[in-house]
Amino acid sequence: MALKEKLISSFMAFEERVNADEELHEIRTSAIKIFEGKGFPTKKDEAWKYTSLNSLLKHNFSVFPKSEVSIGIADVKRFFIDETDTYKVVFVNGVFNSFLSSTTHDGIDVCLLSSAISKPKYREIVDKYFNKIAVKDETLTSLNTAFASEGAFINIPKNKVADKPIEIVYFSTKNEDNLWLNPRNLIVVGENAQVQIVERHQSLGSDLVLTNSVTEIFVEKNAVLDYYKIQNDELEANLIDNTYISQQQGSNASVHTFSFGGNLTRNNLNFYHFGEHIESTLKGVTIIEDKQHVDHYTLVHHAQPNCESHQDYKGIFGGNATGVFNGKIYVDKIAQKTNAFQQNNNILMSEKATINAKPQLEIFADDVKCSHGCTIGQLDESALFYMRQRGIPQKEARALLMYAFTNDVISSIKISSLQQRIMKLIAKKLGVDLGFNL
Amino acid sequence: MLTIKDLHASVEDKAILKGLNLEIKAGEVHAIMGPNGSGKSTLASVIAGKEDYEVTQGEITLEGEDISELAPEERAHKGVFLSFQYPVEIPGVTVTNFIKTAINETRKAKGMDEMPANEMLKLIREKSEMLEIDRKFLSRSLNEGFSGGEKKRNEIFQMAMLEPKLAILDETDSGLDIDALRIVANGVNKLKSNDNAVVVITHYQRLLDYIVPDYVHVLMDGKIVKSGTKELAFELEEKGYDWIKEELV
Numbered sequence: 001m002a003l004k005e006k007l008i009s010s011f012m013a014f015e016e017r018v019n020a021d022e023e024l025h026e027i028r029t030s031a032i033k034i035f036e037g038k039g040f041p042t043k044k045d046e047a048w049k050y051t052s053l054n055s056l057l058k059h060n061f062s063v064f065p066k067s068e069v070s071i072g073i074a075d076v077k078r079f080f081i082d083e084t085d086t087y088k089v090v091f092v093n094g095v096f097n098s099f100l101s102s103t104t105h106d107g108i109d110v111c112l113l114s115s116a117i118s119k120p121k122y123r124e125i126v127d128k129y130f131n132k133i134a135v136k137d138e139t140l141t142s143l144n145t146a147f148a149s150e151g152a153f154i155n156i157p158k159n160k161v162a163d164k165p166i167e168i169v170y171f172s173t174k175n176e177d178n179l180w181l182n183p184r185n186l187i188v189v190g191e192n193a194q195v196q197i198v199e200r201h202q203s204l205g206s207d208l209v210l211t212n213s214v215t216e217i218f219v220e221k222n223a224v225l226d227y228y229k230i231q232n233d234e235l236e237a238n239l240i241d242n243t244y245i246s247q248q249q250g251s252n253a254s255v256h257t258f259s260f261g262g263n264l265t266r267n268n269l270n271f272y273h274f275g276e277h278i279e280s281t282l283k284g285v286t287i288i289e290d291k292q293h294v295d296h297y298t299l300v301h302h303a304q305p306n307c308e309s310h311q312d313y314k315g316i317f318g319g320n321a322t323g324v325f326n327g328k329i330y331v332d333k334i335a336q337k338t339n340a341f342q343q344n345n346n347i348l349m350s351e352k353a354t355i356n357a358k359p360q361l362e363i364f365a366d367d368v369k370c371s372h373g374c375t376i377g378q379l380d381e382s383a384l385f386y387m388r389q390r391g392i393p394q395k396e397a398r399a400l401l402m403y404a405f406t407n408d409v410i411s412s413i414k415i416s417s418l419q420q421r422i423m424k425l426i427a428k429k430l431g432v433d434l435g436f437n438l
Numbered sequence: 439m440l441t442i443k444d445l446h447a448s449v450e451d452k453a454i455l456k457g458l459n460l461e462i463k464a465g466e467v468h469a470i471m472g473p474n475g476s477g478k479s480t481l482a483s484v485i486a487g488k489e490d491y492e493v494t495q496g497e498i499t500l501e502g503e504d505i506s507e508l509a510p511e512e513r514a515h516k517g518v519f520l521s522f523q524y525p526v527e528i529p530g531v532t533v534t535n536f537i538k539t540a541i542n543e544t545r546k547a548k549g550m551d552e553m554p555a556n557e558m559l560k561l562i563r564e565k566s567e568m569l570e571i572d573r574k575f576l577s578r579s580l581n582e583g584f585s586g587g588e589k590k591r592n593e594i595f596q597m598a599m600l601e602p603k604l605a606i607l608d609e610t611d612s613g614l615d616i617d618a619l620r621i622v623a624n625g626v627n628k629l630k631s632n633d634n635a636v637v638v639i640t641h642y643q644r645l646l647d648y649i650v651p652d653y654v655h656v657l658m659d660g661k662i663v664k665s666g667t668k669e670l671a672f673e674l675e676e677k678g679y680d681w682i683k684e685e686l687v
Binding site for chain 1: 486487488489509510511513514515518519520522525526527528529530531536537539540541543544547596600
C-alpha cells in the first residue's frame with residue numbers, strides 16, 4: 001500500500017483510539033479529507049520546487065509507535081539547555097514522558113495539549129485558538145491536524161512573565177517501523193505577557209524518522225515571544241516544521257532557527273499581523289554538509305499599517321549539501337508605513353554544495369520601506385591569509401570567519417545558556433576549540 | 439636572521455621575483471625601495487608565505503632554517519610578521535578577540551599554555567597606550583570602517599603584541615598623516631632590539647626620517663639592483679629611479 005493510503009487508513013484506527021470529542025472529530029475528519037484530496041506536495045508545487053520528498057516517501061512509515069522505551073535523564077540531559085532551570089515538556093516517540101518533564105500550572109500553564117483538550121478549564125482557550133491560525137488547506141499541516149492529539153500546551157495569562165525558559169523536546173527512538181510523528185503545539189502568550197521557548201526534535205538512534213510538526217502561536221496585544229528552534233538531529237532524521245504565528249497590536253515575536261543536522265529539514269515559518277505597531281523577527285543559521293538539505297520557507301504577511309519585520313538568515317554549505325531560502329513578504333494595500341527587511345547570506349564551502357535563494361516581495365501599499373539582500377560567496381581568501389599571517393592556523397581561521405559570519409544571529413539570542421550552547425555546537429560542527437565570545 | 443638566496447617567484451606563471459638576494463642580521467633595519475610593479479609587495483608576501491605565489495627557485499632561511507615550504511601560520515609562529523599594505527576587514531571579530539586568538543594560537547603551537555586573562559589585558563593596555571589607541575577602538579570589528587591611519591596603527595599594535603623576530607612593514611606610511619606617521623614610527627622604534635630585525639618597504643624617503651635604516655636596497659624588475667646606506671634613500675627621493683636604470687645599462 002502506498003504511504004498516502006496507509007496514512008489515511010491509519011486515521012480510522014487513530015480516531016478509534018482517541019476520545020471522540022465531537023468538534024475535534026470534525027476538525028480532524030475535514031483535515032484528512034484535505035490531505036486525501038491534495039496528497040503529498042511535489043516539485044510541481046511552486047512552494048516545493050527545490051525540496052523533494054519523493055525518495056523519503058518511498059519508505060514505509062507508521063504513525064503508531066510499537067516499542068515501549070525507557071530513557072533515563074543521563075541518556076538525554078545533553079539535549080536540554082539546562083537541567084534544572086527550565087520548564088520542560090518532553091515526549092518520547094510522540095508520547096508524553098512525565099519523568100523527564102517539568103510542567104507547571106503555577107501562574108502559567110506548561111503542560112500537554114491532550115490534557116488541555118480534555119479539561120473543561122481549558123475548553124475556552126482550546127476553542128478560541130486551536131487550529132485557528134494553521135492554514136487549513138495546506139496538505140501537510142492538514143495531515144498533522146488529522147493526527148493532532150499530543151504536543152505542548154503553553155498558556156501565559158495576561159500580564160504574566162514566564163519565570164524561566166520553556167523547553168519542548170521530542171525524542172524518537174528505535175521502533176519496529178519507521179516512525180512518522182505528528183507533534184502539535186499550541187502556545188498562547190496573553191496580553192502583556194512574555195515567554196521564551198526552545199524547541200528541539202532529537203532522534204536517539206540511527207533509525208529513519210519523519211516528524212511533521214505543527215505549532216500554532218498566538219501573541220496577544222503587547223506580548224513578547226522569543227522562540228528558538230534547535231535542529232541538530234541525526235542524519236536519518238527528517239523534519240517538516242510548520243509554524244504559524246498570529247500577532248496582535250504592539251506585540252513582538254522572534255523566531256531563531258539553528259539548523260545543523262538531520263537529513264531533510266523544511267521550515268515553513270509564517271507570521272500574520274492583526275494589529276498595528278507589531279515587530280516580527282526571523283533569524284536563522286544553517287551549517288550543513290554531506291547530503292543534508294535545509295529549506296527555509298518564510299512568510300511575513302503585513303496586513304496592518306506601522307509594523308516591522310526583520311529577517312536575517314545565514315547559511316554555510318559544505319559537501320553535497322543543499323540549502324533553500326524562500327522569503328516571502330506580503331504587504332497589503334492598507335499596510336502603509338511598513339518596514340520589512342530581509343537579508344540572506346550564504347557561503348559555499350565546496351564546489352558541489354548548492355543554495356537556492358528566492359526573495360519574494362509582493363507589495364500593494366505605496367508608502368513602505370522594504371528591502372532584501374542576498375549574497376552567495378566563498379570564504380574570503382585574503383582574510384584567511386591575513387589571519388594565518390598572525391599565527392591563527394587555517395582551520396581555526398576558517399572557523400573564526402564562519403563564527404563572525406553568523407555573529408549577527410548568534411548575538412541576538414536572549415538566553416545566555418542557549419547562546420553558549422549554540423556557540424559550542426558551531427565549534428563542534430567546525431571541529432575547533434576556540435575559547436572566546438565574539 | 440633572514441637570508442634570501444637567488445629567489446625566483448611567480449604568480450599565475452608570470453615571473454615577478456627573478457633572482458633576489460638579501461641578507462638581514464639581527465638588530466638591523468633594512469629599507470626596500472623601488473618603482474611601482476618592481477616586486478616589493480610580492481617579496482613581502484612570499485616571505486610571509488602567501489599561497490598565490492609560487493617559489494620556483496632559490497631559498498628563504500630564517501635563523502638557518504628553510505621556511506619556504508612552511509604554511510603562513512608556521513612562519514608566523516617562528517616570528518615572521520607582515521604589516522599589510524591593505525589590512526583586511528573582518529566584520530564580527532573584534533580587535534581584542536583577534537589578537538587574543540593570534541597570541542594564544544601562537545603559544546599553543548609552541549606548546550605553551552594560553553596567556554592568563556589578566557596578563558593579556560595588561561599587555562593590551564600597555565601596547566595600546568604606546569600607540570595612542572583609544573580603548574573603544576579595541577572592541578570594534580577588526581579594520582571594519584577604520585580610516586587608513588587607524589588600520590596601520592592597528593597593524594603596529596598587533597606587531598607590538600606579537601613581538602616578532604622579523605617584521606616586514608609593507609607601505610606602512612601610505613595613508614598616514616604626519617602625526618600618525620610619528621606615532622607608528624615611534625612604536626616601531628620602541629620595539630626594535632638587537633634580537634629582531636625590521637624590513638621597511640616604502641615608496642618615499644619620508645618614513646625613513648623616523649625609522650632610520652642601516653641599509654637601503656633598490657628593487658627593480660624582481661632583483662635588488664643597488665644597495666647602500668640611508669643616503670641612497672635621499673638620492674632616490676631627489677633623482678627618482680631613472681638614473682639607476684641608466685647605470686644598469
